[in-house]
Amino acid sequence: MQLDKVGVRSRLAPFSAQVEAGLQIHLIGANGAGKSTLLARIAGLLPGEGTVLLAGKSLPDYQGHELARYRAYLPQQQPATAVMPLLQYLALHLPGGTCVDRPTVVATIGYLCQKLRLVDKLPHRLNLLSGGEWQRVRLAAIFLQVWPDINSDSKILLLDEPANSLDVGQKAALNDLVRKFCQAGRSVIISTHDLNHSLQQADQIWLLAAGRVVIQGKAKQVMQPKILSKIFGIEFQRQRFHQRDWII
Template identity: 55%
Template sequence: MLSLHEVGVPQRLLPFSARVESGQQVHLIGPNGAGKSTLLASLAGMLPSTGEIVLNGTPLKACTGSDLARLRSYLAQQQSPVSLMPVFQFLALHQPATASENDVEQTIAYLTLRLRLNDKLARSVDQLSGGEWQRVRLAASLLQVWPTLNPDSQLLLLDEPENSLDVAQKLALNELIDEFCQSGRSVIISAHDLNQTLQQANQVWLMQHGSVIACGSAVEVMQPAILSPVFEVGFQLHSLDDHHWLMTRTA
């Protein structure tokens, strides 16, 4: 579904090759400044890169802006409201061009209910809290590629999507991401919760100093011997209720 061949950004990201299959959830992990945002922006077609990125058989460099909007959605790490408009209008800006009005209304209702925004639709985006604005941005990103609205969508790119979310909101987002992947589409996420990555990711790309230094399944990459030198923290791996959990090791 998505293939990367020697994809890099001069001075920021060393060349990297990988393949993401349909329905997979890929987590990018690593310390701050490791290059996760740079890699995501490159995959979104928002940052010039070397090498080749192919999405659903089409080289990303051959895609127009409308092609990119149809095939993938990208949530940048930070974005401030650029104009004063109600939430429902902001969401409408992200609806797929070919979707029917009725389907859009139903999907907006579904996503905003799940993300606990259904009572915020008439509020101006400049009057939202940080967590509310993050959830509005997430709803807009999901709306753009939601399977029932956009049959051509393939990929959702999320840079630290859980910023400013509480526990219930994180759970709701995880459920929506799982639902999106179950439709045969894929998600690539910049993540900081290592235990969430351990439980949910199909692939993990561990980054450090602008380089992907480990790439594989969660079980392969999320090992204390691999993680500890990168994060400069001692880790221990424990098993509980048929799940593995990482804990920091005290001195």
């Protein structure tokens, strides 16, 4: 994916970048910095300035069903208003023309539901799920849309604060799925507030402030106390513990 002076008037200053295959990129910044706006613009769901190229083609040139094969987007909030069973909801996110009974599809649904601890919830209706269960269902569905085993066209996954309502074990499962997706040559862009998670997991960081990407680069270069203190308005330290760096 290539971003050329991509922006949204009065909300996001023009920004250019190239997203290489296999990278995990984290968007960090204070509330209102523009992270969700940038993700929605990259997803093609928010009009604005500049050009977003995906697989060498401008987003407006894709038809909706075609774009859905190349990228998947998880918004920050989405109420569970439907009364359909969980399995039916997942089936709606399969790539167009994919049969739910195919062995590879069955295996992929089983794998994702096992990782996100949803197997026992498959017969349940969406409106009866807890907040954490619904978030895991949303994650399973969005991964299913672009999972490499059943969608060879997939390129990128856009996640806006995907760890909301997840416990520690579920966050670890999400990390594993993101890592495996990237290892298959795909890219993931994640909006997050967990600075230590970004320091330890991200390949690149895009740091936003007041609707502008102020710094982009490798995680260890961007996640410096002086930089973070200026953006968030509090003092930070970076310490090494058990062979890992931590932001304090």
